[in-house]
Amino acid sequence: MANDDLVFYVKLFVKPERVDDWLRAFDAIAQAMSREPEFISCHLHRDANDPTQFTLYERWAEPGVEAFLRNQMKPYRVEYDAIIEPMLQRPREPQVLVPLGEWRGART
Numbered sequence: 001m002a003n004d005d006l007v008f009y010v011k012l013f014v015k016p017e018r019v020d021d022w023l024r025a026f027d028a029i030a031q032a033m034s035r036e037p038e039f040i041s042c043h044l045h046r047d048a049n050d051p052t053q054f055t056l057y058e059r060w061a062e063p064g065v066e067a068f069l070r071n072q073m074k075p076y077r078v079e080y081d082a083i084i085e086p087m088l089q090r091p092r093e094p095q096v097l098v099p100l101g102e103w104r105g106a107r108t
Helices: 016-033 065-071 075-087
Strands: 006-013 039-046 053-060 093-097
Touching: 016 039, 016 075
Parallel strands: none
Antiparallel strands: 006 053, 006 093, 039 053
């Protein structure tokens, strides 16, 4: 694991009636992101107790948030940002994390 990767943890609270719409929109943007040369990985999780709460864990080969934002102003990202706001109960809660280590089990 590269310690200079840019890592995001993002919480999203989706309106109950818009969960399926958001999942479709996220799948489309994840497919587009995965074709970017700086993209490393993205993991999507749903909260076990709240089916409207999701978390994303993204890794990018970017030197920092500013470079990431400059590189991500692509049409697919702008379109996604414009359509998801009405789907959310409240604004996204992003955090930038500093990678310290990674351990994997025998199954990986």
